[in-house]
Amino acid sequence: MIPVSSTARRMTSSAIREILKITQRPEVISFAGGLPAPELFPVDPIRAAADRVLAEHGRQALQYSTTEGHLPLRRWIAERSEITADMVQITTGSQQGLDLLGRVLIDPGDIVLVESPTYLGALQAFTPYAPRFVEVATDDDGIIPEALDELLGRVDGRLLYTVPTFQNPTGRTLSAQRRLALLEITRRHLVTVIEDGPYNELRFRGQEVETLFSLARRTTPDDDLNVIMLGTFSKVLAPGLRDAWVQGPRHVIDKLVQAKQAADLHSPTLNQMIITELLDDVLAEQIKIIREAYGQRAAIMIDAVARELPTGVSCTDPDGGMFCWVSLPDESIDTEAMLPEAVANNVAYVPGRPFYAAGERRNTLRLSYATSTEDQIRTGIADLGRVIAERLSSRPAADAPL
Ligand SMILES: Cc1ncc(COP(=O)(O)O)c(C=O)c1O
Structure with a gap:
């Protein structure tokens, strides 16, 4: 084996890219990517x-x-x-x-x-x-x-x-x-x-x-x-x-x-x-188009999240950009471990852990609304709501013996 440098040994591949690989079945509604909406490209x-x-x-x-x-x-x-x-x-x-x-x-x-x-x-x-x-x-x-x-x-x-x-x-x-x-x-x-x-x-x-x-x-x-x-x-x-x-x-x-x-x-x-x-002129027009599209998609997602995700789950309410951030009420729930279950239910997100430099908070996840249609957002968030509800109901009761 050719030895690599200590700099190269410090490099890691993006956790998101690895995660995206499992979300790529066509039937999966993916809120995982960080990609801009391609239909809006000029x-x-x-x-x-x-x-x-x-x-x-x-x-x-x-x-x-x-x-x-x-x-x-x-x-x-x-x-x-x-x-x-x-x-x-x-x-x-x-x-x-x-x-x-x-x-x-x-x-x-x-x-x-x-x-x-x-x-x-x-x-x-x-x-x-x-x-x-x-x-x-x-x-x-x-x-x-x-x-x-x-x-x-x-x-x-x-x-x-x-x-x-x-x-x-x-x-x-x-x-x-x-x-x-x-x-x-x-x-x-x-x-x-x-x-x-x-x-x-x-x-x-x-x-x-x-x-x-x-x-x-x-x-x-x-x-x-x-x-x-x-x-x-x-x-x-x-x-x-x-x-x-x-x-x-x-x-x-x-x-x-x-x-x-x-x-x-x-x-x-x-x-x-x-x-x-x-x-x-093209850039200014593009910005207008993108703001409008993302604004609509964000509003639909925030509305769906409020209706479909279980009580106690919180979500940010962005004024712009492409993402919102969900926190689950139980710190012991690991969104990375929950992902295969979500994908089996045809919905994907990015688990929160890789976004923390110290890496220990596991009960958060990122959703992107940028590339999904209204129907996909409503269906995908309802599916995610069921997966989270299932996880929350299957956790051990707080006073159960260990
Ligand atoms: C916060 C942040 N910085 C930088 C980048 C990289 O952007 P670029 O496509 O210009 O390399 C991204 C892409 O998602 C980002 O979210």
Whole structure:
């Protein structure tokens, strides 16, 4: 056997991918995937944009290009945040942005604070750089500032990774007031914040909230910012384009450029040019369409959950994004062990355990409403309700002898 490196030994494959394999029978209604709705992809505009790009740019669209990314695209991203293009690095998906940030910001043993629960793809991206993850307590309004402050009084946290808007996996959003508190606390404790915002545009209800990045810029010069933000075209255009970005202080972007040069030289030129063609009107229209569709699907799911899941089961009620998060009343119920039973009843979800850095809470699960029809949502949630009710009724009574 060829020995692999210690870095490679730290790598794991995504628990979700393994789980999805068992949910792929066609009759299974799957709320497990994290995929955007494919019927909403702007296929014709992308085809037309590709034709225009090849007609206008010819072979340049197929040539190697700069590591930083296609300048008109970076300028557009920069303008939206009122920053300069040299604060923007294009990446091959936000997932690559997370990996590159791990490479640039994490030394082995560094303490990286993450929400409890958090996006497991970030845990997977950072793990090879050997951090120690510490969970920060959250509630329905996201990270609890007092818990963060107390934690940072005890541990020497270096980085905080957060998805403050329509979080994956919970769908929760950090309140406006807490955003200010989080910035004050992290600045005071000299903690760098990685704000991951793939769902920022997907609000279907309620008031917009300003990003941490934008709030930080109100009081801090760009070179002293402690917030780095990631954005992506995956959820608003199509994830197969693999086009995303990192925005942050220039000295971090300069290091990301070097890291990316080593990783893949640059993101695909053609895709960046196609996306640039779509920025003016197609993107805005897409965002409208997606918000409306996901808003309807979320409302149907939340309604079905309230009616079909047994008393005592709680579920988040997201204002945007793709996910809601279910907690079962009995901590001893293991949603991973319950999954085969759910799949046998033709419904699938993602068990909550892999989303916890410390990995011990087993009575939670993630549901995505993004890719299901109204009928599928109603049928699937009713089936899930029966599976959960069965589990709850078959657990030993609290006072039964052990
Ligand atoms: C919180 C979060 N960050 C990053 C990503 C990766 O996105 P991308 O397709 O841009 O790599 C996802 C994808 O689901 C996500 O949910």
